[in-house]
Amino acid sequence: xxxxxxxxxxxxxxxxxxxxxxxNEFEEGKRRILSQPNPLPARxxxxxxxxxxxxxxxxxxxxxxxxxxxxxxxxxxxAFAVVGLFRDSSxxxxxxxxxxxxxxxxxxxGEALDSSATYRVEYEAYxxxxxxRYSNGSGGTDEEAVSSSxxxxxxxxxxxxxxxxxxxxxxxxxxxxxxxxxxxKKLTEKxxxxxxxVAQVHFRPKESPNE
Numbered sequence: 397x398x399x400x401x402x403x404x405x406x407x408x409x410x411x412x413x414x415x416x417x418x419x420n421e422f423e424e425g426k427r428r429i430l431s432q433p434n435p436l437p438a439r440x441x442x443x444x445x446x447x448x449x450x451x452x453x454x455x456x457x458x459x460x461x462x463x464x465x466x467x468x469x470x471x472x473x474x475a476f477a478v479v480g481l482f483r484d485s486s487x488x489x490x491x492x493x494x495x496x497x498x499x500x501x502x503x504x505x506g507e508a509l510d511s512s513a514t515y516r517v518e519y520e521a522y523x524x525x526x527x528x529r530y531s532n533g534s535g536g537t538d539e540e541a542v543s544s545s546x547x548x549x550x551x552x553x554x555x556x557x558x559x560x561x562x563x564x565x566x567x568x569x570x571x572x573x574x575x576x577x578x579x580x581k582k583l584t585e586k587x588x589x590x591x592x593x594v595a596q597v598h599f600r601p602k603e604s605p606n607e
Contacts, residue, residue, distance in 0.1 A: 401429050401430065401432065404429045405426060405429055408422060408425045408426060408429065409422075444484065444485060444486065445480065445484045445485070445486040445487075445488070445489045445490070446480075446484065447476050447477075447479040447480035447483055447484050447490065448476070448477065448480030448481075448484045448486065448487065448488070448489030448490030448491075448492075448493060449480075449489045450476045450480075451472075451473050451474075451475075451476035451477040451480055451489065451490055451493035451494075452489045452490075452492055452493040454469060454472050454473045454476060454493070455473045455477075455493040455494070455495070455496040455497045456496060457469065458470065458473065458496055458497065458500050459496060459500075466500065466504070470497060470500065470501070473493055473494075473497045474494075474497065476490075476493070477490045477491075477493050477494055477497075478490075480493075512553060512554065512555075513553065513554050513602070514551055514552070514553060514554075515551070515552055515553070515554060515578050515579055515601035515602070516549060516551060516578070516579050516580075517533065517549065517550050517551070517552050517558065517576065517577075517578055517601055518547065518548075518549050518576070518577040518578075518580075519546075519547065519548045519549070519550070519560050519574070519575075519576060520545070520546070520547050520574065520575040520576075520577070521542055521545070521546040521547075521560070521562040521572070521573070521574050521575075522544075522545050522546075522571075522572070522573045522574075522575075523542055523544070523562055523564060523568065523570065523571070523572040523573070524543070524544060524568055524570050525542075525543060525564070525565045525567060525568040526541075526542050526562045526563055526564050526565060526568065526572050527539060527540070527541055527542070527562070527563050527565070528540050528541075528542050528546055528560070528561070528562045528574075529559075529560075529561045529562075529563075530548060530550075530558075530559070530560045530561075531550070531552070531556075531557075531558035531559050531560070532550055533550035533551050533552040533556070533558070537559075542562065552601050553601070554600065554601050554602030555600060555602060556600065556601060557598065557599075557600055558576075558598070558599055558600070558601070559596065559597065559598045559599075560574050560576055560596070560597050561574065561594055561595065561596035561597075562574050562594070562595050562596075563592060563593070563594045563595075564588075564590065564591060564592055564593045564594075565592075566591055566592060567591075568591065569589070569590055569591050570589065571587055571588070571589045571593075572587065572588055572589070572593055572594070572595045573585065573586070573587040573588075573595055574586050574587075574595045574596070574597055576597055576599060578601050583599055583601075583603060584597045584599050585597070
């Protein structure tokens with residue numbers, strides 16, 4: 397019995413007690429009230445995980461997003477995730493979407509630290525009569541004449557583009573070799589042989605060393 401039917405029966409009973417209805421009228425009215433179909437209770441719609449799923453898809457796209465679009469996509473991921481945490485019935489997709497987002501932030505933060513950090517770059521050259529040219533760490537290039545072995549140390553940021561080269565003279569046909577170490581670890585090396593032979597390397601200090 398619905399609340400509406402109970403209320404209608406109470407009104408009908410009061411009318412009978414007041415003498416406004418006969419027994420037959422009361423019974424007929426009660427029969428009509430009880431014969432009315434019971435309406436089905438309205439279903440309450442439950443919000444799903446729409447916002448969280450949108451945030452999750454956007455966060456997965458971050459792994460394939462060009463660098464210049466990362467920031468706006470990150471903002472969208474966090475916006476959808478926050479809405480999902482407040483409005484979605486299932487919070488799991490919204491929470492899961494934050495994992496790739498924080499991974500991207502961690503990666504970018506690490507790259508920024510590597511690029512701004514200062515590294516100790518050690519140049520080495522081995523030859524018998526050659527000319528060495530190297531990046532001096534201040535944006536310029538220095539040149540020196542070498543007769544046997546040569547070493548030089550400079551300081552540079554991780555994102556600086558540096559180079560080291562050694563070229564044999566016209567009288568020397570032996571081997572010329574250059575080696576670069578960053579913070580004591582060998583990063584790269586190159587060698588060449590013959591008259592006017594050139595050994596040259598280009599690198600950034602933040603690159604992984606080649607042991």
